[in-house]
Amino acid sequence: MKTRINLYLPELRPVKEKLPLSLTVAISAGTLALIIIIALSLFVLMEQKRDEMINKEHELVQAQIHLGQKITELTNATDNTPLLNEIATRKAEITTKKRVLAALSSQFSTSVPYSPLFKAFAELDTDNVWLTKISKTNGLLNIAGSASTSRDIPRWVEQLKLSPIFSGQTFNALEIERDEQQVNFVLKNPSPFVAEVIK
Structure with a gap:
């Protein structure tokens, strides 16, 4: 008959270190x-992007007004050559401004999509709940975090539902994993409407 003998002395056995509360x-x-x-x-x-877009829109309107004035002058002028040249210049200027405005609009729509999302998280009472990861998978949003106790998580989720961006939205799954120091959770697959905000 085989016998298993433990040769490890008690002082050689690994000791699990606990994360200090202050570090947590x-x-x-x-x-x-x-x-x-x-x-x-x-x-x-x-x-900043919004202000820049407003300024460009104002410049575009002013250029169009100026162009209209020059066309009116052209109608009443005898020598049309200088006015024709200026009108051509103004049209080119308007075309350039439209391109700049279109580029800014595209950049604006893609550079700040997370702002409403982070603003919603920043406004929550997060003394006992903190986020560790925010990701988007297959067009749906996953929110991972930790909490001091398991009862803090439902309170935090209810607060989240009250924020404008998550108002009326439902969450398909909530995974919870406990350890000695904290409770880890993953809030999965909210409505595609929210994921569309960070598209």
């Missing part, structure tokens, strides 16, 4: 601060 709090605070900084940065970028 620091990581949580750092994660929250990072989310807020990203949200504020994206919000500022969005406002």
Whole structure:
């Protein structure tokens, strides 16, 4: 008969180290601060892009008004050559401004899609819940995070549903995994409407 003998002395056995509470709090605070900084940065970028678009639209309107005035002058003028040249210049200027405005509109629509999403997260009460990963898979959004206790997660989800971007939306799955220090969760597959915001 075979006998198994444990040759490891007690002092040689591995000891599981626990993450200090202060480090957990620091990581949580750092994660929250990072989310807020990203949200504020994206919000500022969005406002800058919007202001630039408004200025370009104003310049385009002014150029069109000026062109209309020159066409009116052309109708009443005897020597049309200078006015024809200026009208051609104004038309080229308007064409250029339209291209710039179209490029800005395209850039605006793709450069700040996460701003409403991060703003929604930043406005939540996240003392006991912090996010670790936000991803989009197959057109649907997955939100991963951790919480101090399992009962903090439903409260956080209810707050999330009250934010404008998630209002009226439903979540298809919530996975929860516990360890000695915290509760990890993944909120899966919210409505495609939300995923469309970060398309």
